[in-house]
């Protein structure tokens with residue numbers, strides 16, 4: 301991998317997501333050689349993927365080139381690589397571009413879509429975890445409308461214009477709202493010769509309310525907003541199968557060419573850890589983020605499961621635990637290199653937010669629950685502050701201000717047509733732990 305030999309402690313970080321990036325930025329690079337590895341040369345701001353998928357933002361404004369964040373930093377190295385296995389006995393990682401030894405390793409690989417073992421759904425559903433997937437979805441939505449315009453078969457047209465979203469968490473709710481806005485305010489201008497009233501957005505949720513984890517007030521408000529936008533809500537409904545056309549549920553049969561799976565994630569594990577170190581598809585860590593059984597291997601963010609009395613199933617798989625763990629671990633590793641003790645991680649819950657559309661958002665902040673314009677402004681402010689890079693903040697702001705006045709989601713482009721999932725694409729890449 302062409303990393304220079306050094307007498308410093310080599311700290312290897314796998315993943316430049318919210319957690320890995322925070323850690324890499326705050327690690328002391330005088331005492332340590334820091335190597336950051338990611339599959340991509342950019343950081344993805346996942347909370348706004350749905351806006352890319354629904355033509356609200358261009359992909360560049362939610363991605364940030366990793367190298368630009370570490371310009372001229374000494375003892376820092378970045379490599380684009382896919383880490384395939386970890387040899388915990390030899391302290392070495394194996395990647396598609398070569399092997400690398402480490403003194404300390406941090407796994408910050410985030411999570412991947414969880415299809416709960418249903419290979420047929422995995423083969424036929426769209427997921428939205430990466431920028432290429434969001435772009436595929438954008439293309440598919442627009443391609444379907446173009447096809448609907450050409451067919452004389454009403455059943456086929458309806459199926460092309462039916463969009464089923466599975467999962468009533470923040471991702472599903474935000475996506476349903478954005479598709480509802482496209483239908484109600486944008487598409488009739490683009491397709492005057494297509495009856496856009498035929499288009500239907502269905503949101504399927506297995507529980508009895510949307511936004512589990514949010515307050516009752518926020519979830520009731522989100523439900524009202526979506527119903528007002530003509531989104532069909534199917535609560536207490538489970539999708540059992542999907543063959544690319546027929547959506548089999550326990551309540552209502554639906555037919556749709558597009559099903560978007562937003563019903564769960566699981567830790568993006570790498571081969572090489574013993575069984576004891578894995579719990580619920582995540583790496584089991586202690587309060588210092590050390591992986592069970594290892595003093596020098598750590599995990600942070602979505603892939604890490606830190607069980608405590610308050611969080612018996614680990615922290616929620618959202619950005620804040622990853623960011624806070626990244627920062628705490630940076631301080632702890634800096635302490636260690638100066639022979640100072642580490643401090644336990646304590647999560648500070650900053651609340652939860654979801655936006656459904658223009659002036660329509662819900663926000664639970666501490667014991668207060670907001671909705672409407674004020675919550676929407678909070679949502680915009682928080683996302684602008686959190687986006688990485690000044691240019692991205694400005695582009696997003698300009699887009700949102702323009703859309704506020706014109707309702708126009710201007711990135712309705714099929715740059716790279718979507719032709720379905722590649723046949724040879726492996727499904728169900730699950731990590732078999734070592735026994």
Ligand SMILES: Cc1cc2nc3c(=O)[nH]c(=O)nc-3n(C[C@H](O)[C@H](O)[C@H](O)COP(=O)(O)OP(=O)(O)OC[C@H]3O[C@@H](n4cnc5c(N)ncnc54)[C@H](O)[C@@H]3O)c2cc1C
Pocket residue numbers: 314315316317318319320337338339340342343344345346347348349350381382383384408409410411428429470471568570600601602603617618619620622653
């Ligand atoms: C559509 C969507 C919407 C979301 N909305 C919100 C929201 O509104 N609010 C919120 O707080 N959270 C939201 N989240 C969740 C949030 O994005 C995650 O919790 C957060 O990204 C986790 O951070 P992380 O550092 O653990 O991992 P990530 O940010 O996922 O980063 C993991 C990194 O590891 C890299 N990687 C993975 N495997 C390998 C490998 N083998 N080799 C090399 N590199 C690898 C990946 O390329 C990636 O860059 C959303 C997630 C999605 C998908």
